[in-house]
Amino acid sequence: MPLRVDHAERRIRLAEAVWRIVARDGVAGASVRGVAREANLSMGSVRHFFGSQDELLQFAMREVIVRASARVAAQRASSVEKQDPLDVIAQRLEHVLPLDEERLTEARIWMAFTAHCSQQPGLAAIRREADEEVRRLCRNCLIELGQLRRLAARRDLDVETERLWALLDGLTTHVVINAEHTSPALASTVLRMHLAGLAR
Template identity: 40%
Template structure:
């Protein structure tokens, strides 16, 4: 791109390189803007215009990366799932610690509970998106992935604990995984809706009591 400008009556040329925008980084920035709007105001307020304002972009910039509002929301949900999965998987490796399998299990399962601001915001997003999936078909596969992913995590944790002898081998792991996932879901919903009552301390106490009950 060449710009002409005058200095003391003369014209000079200046070569200006167009600003290079990383599409992946821009899409991620938009997803994070979606997260902030949803946490603060709910999914209904995450319009293209509101997200553009939150991201500090023109609405045309949003449309450049996403063909529709639906595509933007779906991308944000996928980004949330990917981020959570990567963090949980990093903790899953600690399950190999056989010195006290309950503690690694507790750490892994705690990653999906609203125990601090970051995890509480993720829980708010999770609840908002899976609720929205009831009337938004494009979100259904992602809500199902979250549902199945939690149960898969619970089965893995319980299987390791069974192998280590931390819980009784007589338990039906499949059934106990469903029970544990339901407990985690319930705690998470209460933690989001009633944070003053379902405190982090109570949340951890309930999780520990449940794991102890499986011995």
């Protein structure tokens, strides 16, 4: 068991090294040699866990999803029963927005990965999985709003799912590349106003 834990920690350490390189130099800079240097490991150590650069990049990209999903799950588990349900759902959705330094860094890294998807089918597949996960999150939140009578009966669930997903995607892009106009606080306000308006 201790050996497995060490292996898991080593893989995470390598993923974090990839993130630092991607944030600094872009995806193209995250070669096996470069990642080994960044993580202060030998190339042999890196290749013990990942047989190629593609495998390494795919693991690092997937780990971004794992961390975001863990935040959403933790928020759901810690929700207070007397808390306003609309606030609970807004907080859940905010976990996929870059509203703090950690999430902003993740969003920048994610955007760098997605820009590289046309060159790497493996990354493109992970991007599609992530899109489906966020879309599912949006849909489930809207279903909850409907059960709470916070989603007007006239609204189409499929359409509203796409609208909410597009809003999250757009706000993320604006906060990352247009921060002087779209602050994290403004992004949060826009999301919450959108959710409140769904009852009408």
